[in-house]
Amino acid sequence: MSKMLQPDELIKDIQETPSLMTGKAPAKDWMDTPAEFKPGNWAYSAKTKATDALGMPNSRDWSPADEDWKLPEDWKEIISNGFRERLDKFRSFKVFMDICVRCGACADKCHFFLGSGDPKNMPVLRAELLRSIYRNDYTIAGKLLKKFAGARPLTMDVVKEWFLYFFQCTECRRCYVFCPYGNETAEITMLARELLNLVGININWIMDPVANCNRTGNHLGIEPHTFKRVIETLCEDIKDITGVTINPPFNKKGAEILFITPSGDVFADPGVYTMMGYLMLFEHIGLDYTLSTYASEGGNFGLFTSNEIMKKLNGKMYHEAERLGVKWILGGECGHMWRVVNQYMDTMNGPADFLEEPVSPITGTKFENAKSTKMVHIMEFTADLIKHNKLKLDPSRNDHLNVTFHDSCNPARAMGLLDEPRYVINSVCNNFHEMPENTIREQTYCCGAGSGLNTEEIMDVRMRGALPRASALKYVEEKHDVNMLACVCAIDRATLLALTQYWTPDVEVAGVTEMVANALVMEGENEVRDMDLREEPYLGVEED
Amino acid sequence: MKLVDRFAERKPEIVREWIRKTMEAYPAESLAVLNRNKDRFANPLSYTISENIDLLFQEFLKGIDPETTTPILDKIVRVRAVQDMAPSQGLSFIFDLKGVLRKLFEKETEVTDLAREFLIIEKSIDQLALFAFDIYVSCKEKLYQIRANENKNQTHMLIRRVNEMDKQNEAR
Numbered sequence: 200m201s202k203m204l205q206p207d208e209l210i211k212d213i214q215e216t217p218s219l220m221t222g223k224a225p226a227k228d229w230m231d232t233p234a235e236f237k238p239g240n241w242a243y244s245a246k247t248k249a250t251d252a253l254g255m256p257n258s259r260d261w262s263p264a265d266e267d268w269k270l271p272e273d274w275k276e277i278i279s280n281g282f283r284e285r286l287d288k289f290r291s292f293k294v295f296m297d298i299c300v301r302c303g304a305c306a307d308k309c310h311f312f313l314g315s316g317d318p319k320n321m322p323v324l325r326a327e328l329l330r331s332i333y334r335n336d337y338t339i340a341g342k343l344l345k346k347f348a349g350a351r352p353l354t355m356d357v358v359k360e361w362f363l364y365f366f367q368c369t370e371c372r373r374c375y376v377f378c379p380y381g382n383e384t385a386e387i388t389m390l391a392r393e394l395l396n397l398v399g400i401n402i403n404w405i406m407d408p409v410a411n412c413n414r415t416g417n418h419l420g421i422e423p424h425t426f427k428r429v430i431e432t433l434c435e436d437i438k439d440i441t442g443v444t445i446n447p448p449f450n451k452k453g454a455e456i457l458f459i460t461p462s463g464d465v466f467a468d469p470g471v472y473t474m475m476g477y478l479m480l481f482e483h484i485g486l487d488y489t490l491s492t493y494a495s496e497g498g499n500f501g502l503f504t505s506n507e508i509m510k511k512l513n514g515k516m517y518h519e520a521e522r523l524g525v526k527w528i529l530g531g532e533c534g535h536m537w538r539v540v541n542q543y544m545d546t547m548n549g550p551a552d553f554l555e556e557p558v559s560p561i562t563g564t565k566f567e568n569a570k571s572t573k574m575v576h577i578m579e580f581t582a583d584l585i586k587h588n589k590l591k592l593d594p595s596r597n598d599h600l601n602v603t604f605h606d607s608c609n610p611a612r613a614m615g616l617l618d619e620p621r622y623v624i625n626s627v628c629n630n631f632h633e634m635p636e637n638t639i640r641e642q643t644y645c646c647g648a649g650s651g652l653n654t655e656e657i658m659d660v661r662m663r664g665a666l667p668r669a670s671a672l673k674y675v676e677e678k679h680d681v682n683m684l685a686c687v688c689a690i691d692r693a694t695l696l697a698l699t700q701y702w703t704p705d706v707e708v709a710g711v712t713e714m715v716a717n718a719l720v721m722e723g724e725n726e727v728r729d730m731d732l733r734e735e736p737y738l739g740v741e742e743d
Numbered sequence: 744m745k746l747v748d749r750f751a752e753r754k755p756e757i758v759r760e761w762i763r764k765t766m767e768a769y770p771a772e773s774l775a776v777l778n779r780n781k782d783r784f785a786n787p788l789s790y791t792i793s794e795n796i797d798l799l800f801q802e803f804l805k806g807i808d809p810e811t812t813t814p815i816l817d818k819i820v821r822v823r824a825v826q827d828m829a830p831s832q833g834l835s836f837i838f839d840l841k842g843v844l845r846k847l848f849e850k851e852t853e854v855t856d857l858a859r860e861f862l863i864i865e866k867s868i869d870q871l872a873l874f875a876f877d878i879y880v881s882c883k884e885k886l887y888q889i890r891a892n893e894n895k896n897q898t899h900m901l902i903r904r905v906n907e908m909d910k911q912n913e914a915r
Contacts, residue, residue, distance in 0.1 A: 240827055306776045313788055315826055316769030316777060429900045468899040635784045655890035662825035670787035697889045
């Protein structure tokens with residue numbers, strides 16, 4: 200029991216120390232502060248159903264909350280060999296381990312650091328969690344000087360710390376933009392997760408979609424007939440709202456174009472409105488395309504697991520394109536699908552020589568940027584259609600929306616898709632307002648839940664990571680009455696919805712193609728088109 | 744001169760100290776970075792705390808009014824509610840104001856009057872804490888609600904499909 204303080208001591212205590220319930224942080228060095236697992240700060244471990252199906256090593260039931268993580272006896276050797284193998288295989292990894300001078304330029308660029316104030320969320324320190332082991336095992340200075348050279352041995356505490364912090368990085372690559380040496384911190388996280396996977400440490404929100412995608416072609420594990428039926432239901436909605444009948448082709452051999460989008464657009468609210476948008480757009484221009492019930496997923500959670508699994512899931516899209524005999528692939532509004540396609544596909548599964556260099560059948564535009572991957576982004580495709588006056592648009596149909604645009608990390612930083620979405624938005628709606636400069640385009644802030652972290656059990660962590668994006672959004676909401684946050688990523692359409700509900704409850708989230716479809720003047724549409732795809736009345740239309 | 748007027752005179756110093764105390768919730772390694780830039784968008788955490796502690800103290804001098812005070816408290820509490828700290832830690836910044844004020848005015852001579860006035864003022868501080876706690880709890884509730892919504896949204900079309908099948912079965 201603590202001793203009773205005398206009044207003068209009590210006064211002094213109140214004055215000098217933080218209050219009794221203080222949140223004063225521990226002042227120990229980061230290496231001496233072990234990771235602490237509390238409900239809400241870690242994601243659920245993968246279920247054996249998923250890891251068994253994929254043949255992942257050390258598949259077992261375990262929980263991060265348990266003291267014993269049930270690792271194989273030789274876990275240290277497995278990780279150590281895996282580390283060495285990757286240093287030899289990926290020169291970039293070796294460079295990233297060696298060249299950081301700890302200048303701190305990245306320190307305050309991570310949304311998780313800015314939202315949590317936890318030093319291990321500074322990109323430099325997150326990488327240091329791995330570098331400290333690298334120094335210890337692979338550098339002379341580290342071997343000799345140990346802690347003085349920033350080295351430490353691999354222990355179970357280190358592995359637990361890796362799990363906590365490499366699953367608190369969304370691989371958004373904002374820190375990389377500011378690094379004078381071009382250290383790709385996202386790839387450090389990717390490789391750390393690969394090492395963890397070697398001993399069976401992974402999370403269910405990633406492994407379950409990977410296993411499903413491997414089995415049925417999409418994250419939810421939906422089988423072909425259900426996939427088809429759901430899209431037909433969306434066509435019935437389009438008919439009810441606009442009067443236009445659409446019968447989309449499925450698995451049509453010899454179609455000119457294969458369209459692939461994340462399954463989130465097919466199944467999740469509000470992604471489904473974007474899906475309706477694609478269907479209406481293709482109908483409007485009479486595109487010769489097909490959907491596939493096998494390549495029914497653009498997303499690739501292999502990117503968050505290992506390079507081997509990423510390659511396998513990406514390969515599926517190209518196999519299907521080959522099987523159907525299409526000329527090229529058109530890709531929907533997805534985030535990380537585009538990182539995989541733009542940065543890794545070409546050396547992983549490419550070049551896709553069995554396809555043709557993409558040419559828009561409507562405008563004749565050659566998409567030279569997609570010469571090798573043969574895959575065109577829907578925003579490039581749509582912007583080109585608008586530029587050539589191929590769409591009949593009535594932007595006033597979006598007058599009930601005050602729109603701002605969230606650059607999704609991957610299209611923005613991994614493929615430089617910055618102006619096309621803005622051009623499209625400005626063509627289909629009259630009220631567009633940018634968020635502040637240091638929060639958009641290359642400097643965009645993450646939604647807080649990319650890279651497989653959009654799972655509900657870590658909602659607190661996600662909302663911390665969402666703070667920087669939300670601060671900018673709040674600003675445009677206050678200044679311009681923004682009520683719609685547009686984006687070109689299916690994960691964003693799910694995660695930003697949680698973000699807005701917490702930080703800016705009056706702002707909704709939409710895909711850009713949803714707004715395109717709202718503005719489309721379709722042949723055969725109802726004489727009076729009085730509501731948008733969400734069945735909200737257009738401005739000036741009286742509600743019953 | 745009333746104590747509140749003297750607080751008003753020394754406002755910048757009080758606010759500065761209150762912000763410093765509040766930021767002590769974050770490790771020193773982080774503070775070195777968080778303190779170097781208070782841009783609203785580049786460093787929303789430091790900005791939110793500094794800006795709103797200042798506004799909160801102005802409210803405090805004016806007299807606390809739920810209408811105007813609560814939205815300011817909301818800004819700070821909404822951030823603390825998602826950070827890795829206990830609710831009491833999240834709200835300790837309110838009580839830190841007591842220590843800040845006492846420390847600055849401990850050498851005052853009119854002890855009796857001072858003590859009486861402190862009692863009244865401290866009541867206001869406690870009131871702030873209670874308002875803040877209400878917001879805190881509502882934030883937590885909101886998180887649970889969002890989690891539930893998200894589950895529903897992810898399977899939106901599947902649930903619709905199941906319902907349609909049920910209807911078809913009933914019609915048979």
